[in-house]
Amino acid sequence: MPSSRGLQSKTGEMAKKGLYIGVGAGLVLFALVGLLPGSFVGGVVGLNIAGGIFGLPVSPSVLSRLIVGVSMIFGVMLAGLVFVVGSALIGWLAGSVIDAVRESKTTTAEHPEKLTNK
Numbered sequence: 001m002p003s004s005r006g007l008q009s010k011t012g013e014m015a016k017k018g019l020y021i022g023v024g025a026g027l028v029l030f031a032l033v034g035l036l037p038g039s040f041v042g043g044v045v046g047l048n049i050a051g052g053i054f055g056l057p058v059s060p061s062v063l064s065r066l067i068v069g070v071s072m073i074f075g076v077m078l079a080g081l082v083f084v085v086g087s088a089l090i091g092w093l094a095g096s097v098i099d100a101v102r103e104s105k106t107t108t109a110e111h112p113e114k115l116t117n118k
Contacts (some may be wrong), residue, residue, distance in 0.1 A: 022091020042075020
């Protein structure tokens with residue numbers, strides 16, 4: 001029978017593992033699926049901003065190129081944030097559910113008389 005201190009050190013272990021697995025999966029998904037569309041969407045937004053400021057068609061000046069470049073970087077960063085944080089959240093939630101199920105099974109196995117008294 002494990003002590004309560006040993007049980008508490010195991011609590012949250014699967015949630016951490018799920019979080020790490022989710023972050024890894026999010027990075028892979030971002031590299032495979034999110035990088036190129038993030039730069040495309042950011043570039044289109046940058047062209048719209050530069051077109052609104054300088055008029056269409058956008059001239060190849062340094063400032064308009066800078067606006068488009070910065071918006072492309074912002075689009076890639078936003079896509080990465082969505083993929084990594086979203087998959088990390090899903091992994092953490094799955095690990096928390098597994099922890100809760102394990103804890104309830106451990107509590108039930110240690111104290112079966114609590115179930116019969118209800």
